Amino acid sequence: MLYREAGQFKSTYAQDQQIFPIRQDRIAIGVLLAFAAIVVPLVGNEYWLSAIITPFLIASLAALGLNILTGYAGQLSLGTAAFMAVGAFMAYNAELRIPGMPIIGSFIIGGVCAAAVGIVFGLPSLRIKGFYLAVATLACQFFVLWAINRVPWFSNHSSSGVITAQKIEILGYDVVSPAGKYLLTLAIVALMALAAKNLMRSETGRAFMAVRDMDVAASVIGIPMMRTKLLAFAISSFYCGVAGALYAFCYLGTVEPEAFTLDLSFRILFMVIIGGVGSILGSFLGAAFITMFPIFLNRASEWVAGVFAVEIPGAIVSNLEAMIFGGLIIFFLIVEPNGLARLWQIAKEKLRLWPFPH
Amino acid sequence: MDIAFFIEVLAGGLLAGVMYSLVALGFVLIYKASGVFNFAQGAMVFFAALTFVSLVERGLNFWLALVVTLAIMVVLGLVTERVVLRPLVNQPPITLFMATIGLTFVLEGLSQFLWGSQPHGLELGIPDVPMEWLSQKWNINISQFDLFAAFVSGVLVAVLAVFFQKTRIGRALRAVADDHQAALAVGIPLQHIWAIVWGVAGFVALVAGIMWGVRNGVQYSLTFVALKALPVLLIGGFESIPGAILGGLIIGASEKLAEVYAGPMVGGGIESWFAYVVALLFLLVRPEGLFGEKHIDRV
Amino acid sequence: MSGAARRVGEVVLSVQEVSLSFGGVRALQGVSFDVREHEVRAIIGPNGAGKSSMLNVINGVYHPQQGKIRFREREFQDMDSRQAASLGIARTFQNIALFKGMSVLDNIMTGRNLKMRCGFLQQALWLGPAKREELQHRRAVEEIIDFLEIQHIRRTPVGRLPYGLQKRVELGRALAAEPALLLLDEPMAGMNLEEKQDMCRFILDVNDHYGTTLVLIEHDMGVVMDISDRVVVLDYGRKIADGVPEEIKRDQKVIDAYLGVAREAVN
Numbered sequence: 001m002l003y004r005e006a007g008q009f010k011s012t013y014a015q016d017q018q019i020f021p022i023r024q025d026r027i028a029i030g031v032l033l034a035f036a037a038i039v040v041p042l043v044g045n046e047y048w049l050s051a052i053i054t055p056f057l058i059a060s061l062a063a064l065g066l067n068i069l070t071g072y073a074g075q076l077s078l079g080t081a082a083f084m085a086v087g088a089f090m091a092y093n094a095e096l097r098i099p100g101m102p103i104i105g106s107f108i109i110g111g112v113c114a115a116a117v118g119i120v121f122g123l124p125s126l127r128i129k130g131f132y133l134a135v136a137t138l139a140c141q142f143f144v145l146w147a148i149n150r151v152p153w154f155s156n157h158s159s160s161g162v163i164t165a166q167k168i169e170i171l172g173y174d175v176v177s178p179a180g181k182y183l184l185t186l187a188i189v190a191l192m193a194l195a196a197k198n199l200m201r202s203e204t205g206r207a208f209m210a211v212r213d214m215d216v217a218a219s220v221i222g223i224p225m226m227r228t229k230l231l232a233f234a235i236s237s238f239y240c241g242v243a244g245a246l247y248a249f250c251y252l253g254t255v256e257p258e259a260f261t262l263d264l265s266f267r268i269l270f271m272v273i274i275g276g277v278g279s280i281l282g283s284f285l286g287a288a289f290i291t292m293f294p295i296f297l298n299r300a301s302e303w304v305a306g307v308f309a310v311e312i313p314g315a316i317v318s319n320l321e322a323m324i325f326g327g328l329i330i331f332f333l334i335v336e337p338n339g340l341a342r343l344w345q346i347a348k349e350k351l352r353l354w355p356f357p358h
Numbered sequence: 359m360d361i362a363f364f365i366e367v368l369a370g371g372l373l374a375g376v377m378y379s380l381v382a383l384g385f386v387l388i389y390k391a392s393g394v395f396n397f398a399q400g401a402m403v404f405f406a407a408l409t410f411v412s413l414v415e416r417g418l419n420f421w422l423a424l425v426v427t428l429a430i431m432v433v434l435g436l437v438t439e440r441v442v443l444r445p446l447v448n449q450p451p452i453t454l455f456m457a458t459i460g461l462t463f464v465l466e467g468l469s470q471f472l473w474g475s476q477p478h479g480l481e482l483g484i485p486d487v488p489m490e491w492l493s494q495k496w497n498i499n500i501s502q503f504d505l506f507a508a509f510v511s512g513v514l515v516a517v518l519a520v521f522f523q524k525t526r527i528g529r530a531l532r533a534v535a536d537d538h539q540a541a542l543a544v545g546i547p548l549q550h551i552w553a554i555v556w557g558v559a560g561f562v563a564l565v566a567g568i569m570w571g572v573r574n575g576v577q578y579s580l581t582f583v584a585l586k587a588l589p590v591l592l593i594g595g596f597e598s599i600p601g602a603i604l605g606g607l608i609i610g611a612s613e614k615l616a617e618v619y620a621g622p623m624v625g626g627g628i629e630s631w632f633a634y635v636v637a638l639l640f641l642l643v644r645p646e647g648l649f650g651e652k653h654i655d656r657v
Numbered sequence: 658m659s660g661a662a663r664r665v666g667e668v669v670l671s672v673q674e675v676s677l678s679f680g681g682v683r684a685l686q687g688v689s690f691d692v693r694e695h696e697v698r699a700i701i702g703p704n705g706a707g708k709s710s711m712l713n714v715i716n717g718v719y720h721p722q723q724g725k726i727r728f729r730e731r732e733f734q735d736m737d738s739r740q741a742a743s744l745g746i747a748r749t750f751q752n753i754a755l756f757k758g759m760s761v762l763d764n765i766m767t768g769r770n771l772k773m774r775c776g777f778l779q780q781a782l783w784l785g786p787a788k789r790e791e792l793q794h795r796r797a798v799e800e801i802i803d804f805l806e807i808q809h810i811r812r813t814p815v816g817r818l819p820y821g822l823q824k825r826v827e828l829g830r831a832l833a834a835e836p837a838l839l840l841l842d843e844p845m846a847g848m849n850l851e852e853k854q855d856m857c858r859f860i861l862d863v864n865d866h867y868g869t870t871l872v873l874i875e876h877d878m879g880v881v882m883d884i885s886d887r888v889v890v891l892d893y894g895r896k897i898a899d900g901v902p903e904e905i906k907r908d909q910k911v912i913d914a915y916l917g918v919a920r921e922a923v924n
Contacts, residue, residue: 139634150625195781202780217754222742222771322467329460334445
């Protein structure tokens with residue numbers, strides 16, 4: 001009853017095109033953003049901010065990037081972590097080598113470099129599709145990691161390939177506290193999510209989905225295949241690159257190339273599958289799930305260990321985690337291939353009628 | 359250029375390639391019979407190897423351990439077919455592929471959950487030393503074990519090729535791969551066929567796991583070796599047994615040669631990506647692989 | 658019912674000696690005909706006659722081994738389908754080539770893609786020009802939605818619609834491009850009587866209202882005789898008749914082709 005749209009008529013197309021056409025949604029998102037921007041940094045403890053919420057936001061951004069490429073444009077990619085690595089290392093180098101470069105500029109440079117790499121490794125998508133393309137993106141994943149490891153320039157000639165992200169300074173303020181880093185991440189992620197939503201409901205998004213659904217037909221009605229596919233790779237890699245830069249600067253601090261392995265690529269793919277393919281909201285839901293679940297599992301195993309007075313080694317927990325993730329992927333693919341985002345939609349439909357049954 | 363050394367490197371690469379083919383074969387079998395690209399094949403190799411070696415270390419006789427592991431692999435195949443594949447039977451191939459990625463994680467976690475994560479050595483009684491005859495006569499060092507592994511792989515491939523082409527069950531498998539509905543319509547029991555296929559794939563995984571286990575030790579990195587089989591498939595085509603062999607040889611040889619001759623110029627370690635890049639370039643020229651079937655999109 | 662009020666103009670499309678083969682199969686052999694502006698031209702013939710292939714050649718999906726297509730003063734042999742689209746040729750498909758994951762509205766909006774100018778950066782920021790362009794095209798698409806009477810399903814994902822409605826949406830997508838030449842491949846296949854009547858009405862309205870030149874493949878003889886100005890008949894890849902519906906109806910070669918009368922082997 002609270003959620004009904006009765007009385008909310010749209011009299012212009014502009015109103016119909018809004019991202020949140022239902023007033024209750026607009027209020028909810030406003031409250032959520034205000035809460036996130038004001039309440040959380042004041043109230044949240046440092047552990048939660050730096051170890052859970054900030055990485056969740058970063059993961060959402062990477063998942064968003066992958067969703068654009070795989071969910072909207074239908075190009076399966078297993079090289080997400082490689083793009084993040086490019087973003088991280090190039091942002092570091094920009095900050096290091098260009099005097100007076102503002103941090104946002106470094107992030108953008110990281111993203112643009114990742115986009116360039118994305119375009120190069122996206123070229124095969126013009127000839128190959130489906131699993132073949134997925135295996136080709138593995139070439140990107142392994143090659144980029146090797147290059148970052150072997151070419152000393154990337155890590156400023158450090159012997160171990162490890163870099164330390166520089167201090168962030170914006171308009172004279174040092175952003176060092178967890179709260180500060182959280183707010184910076186929140187701002188960037190929120191803006192990029194808005195941009196992504198705008199893109200996906202415009203012609204670009206439609207062109208992506210057309211290529212995903214039936215690329216021969218898309219070509220026949222005039223959609224340019226090469227430009228569209230490469231644009232998808234570029235935009236997606238840009239998002240992953242910025243996510244990688246945030247990963248280095250606002251979370252890890254000290255970054256080694258091994259932080260960007262195939263395992264990370266799979267994790268982000270899982271976020272997209274579980275959260276909902278082709279959905280902006282889904283990226284956030286999936287990221288939340290995959291970020292929170294290991295923590296939940298850890299706490300649960302600690303509780304079980306306490307109750308039964310046994311020692312549960314970390315290895316067991318991490319193996320259990322892998323098994324459950326895999327199981328959940330299979331479960332979601334069988335039961336709700338459109339992921340948590342679809343479940344959310346169904347919940348909202350029910351909410352429209354609540355408390356009435358129909 | 360030292361010819362003897364070149365032949366040594368080439369031979370080593372070719373032999374490694376045969377072993378890659380062995381893993382690729384498992385992929386091809388499942389794809390041929392059910393149209394599913396089983397990303398979890400590598401995890402199956404790891405699981406089989408780890409189970410086998412753990413049973414042997416716990417005192418089980420070699421042959422008994424082999425049989426028991428084989429039985430476990432068959433059961434695994436049946437469970438997978440029932441729990442993962444059957445509910446997804448009408449979904450697009452990409453969904454099934456992602457389900458096998460999930461399966462990969464389940465198997466990797468399960469393997470280490472059951473048997474722990476320390477590396478294990480594995481011995482088959484054939485030493486990894488150069489064949490004396492070759493090394494003394496021509497100064498070429500080729501490992502005895504590599505030759506043995508190549509021989510075993512070759513035999514297995516030949517047997518499977520004959521099985522698919524000549525036997526009734528092999529024909530049924532090919533029919534199922536082509537068109538499930540049509541196969542059902544002529545009375546082929548789909549479920550039995552899939553059970554057989556996954557069982558055979560499990561057996562292949564076990565053999566591959568043992569061979570690679572002796573070579574590199576049975577440890578988590580085995581799953582990456584299996585990933586290397588993917589470029590083999592790209593080159594050979596997903597549906598072709600001869601393609602898996604030829605692709606394996608090409609990948610094995612080129613990777614080894616590149617590693618030895620080009621590697622030192624760029625700092626080494628190129629075997630982590632070289633195979634993939636080769637496959638990628640190959641695909642650009644021939645998008646369906648050497649023996650793969652061309653897909654024509656009809657509008 | 659074929660509009661005598663319609664003014665049929667000059668030749669706008671000319672197919673000249675087109676031959677097309679796939680491997681050993683000869684789909685088309687030396688076919689020539691023309692299409693005049695504003696007219697409704699039907700292509701008919703038994704199954705396998707090469708009708709769809711002909712349409713595919715006209716809009717650049719297939720490239721003929723011999724012969725040329727001349728559209729509005731430009732000659733082509735190997736135009737690609739994107740070029741054809743940008744020249745003002747739009748089409749529908751026999752087996753429906755809609756984007757199943759998108760809504761009706763979005764599908765028809767994709768038909769406007771060649772008219773959209775804003776770059777992706779402008780779209781991402783939803784600045785003035787991008788927003789204005791989107792709304793402008795939305796208005797045009799809504800007119801088509803009204804015209805085709807599909808307002809009630811505009812947000813429904815196309816994959817969930819019944820066959821007849823999907824065909825209508827596909828017509829809408831083709832119309833959204835404001836084409837000069839519209840190719841319709843069996844637009845009424847699989848429809849019941851009521852749906853066919855609706856579709857006929859829409860097709861004629863398109864021709865009347867927008868003046869679009871139509872080339873359509875259709876099996877329902879009643880429809881063909883009613884709405885076409887002129888008809889081309891194909892059989893085994895060759896043209897066997899070309900003229901107004903009354904002539905075609907009485908042409909012995911056409912009757913033979915449809916009844917499958919035995920003939921000498923065609924080389």
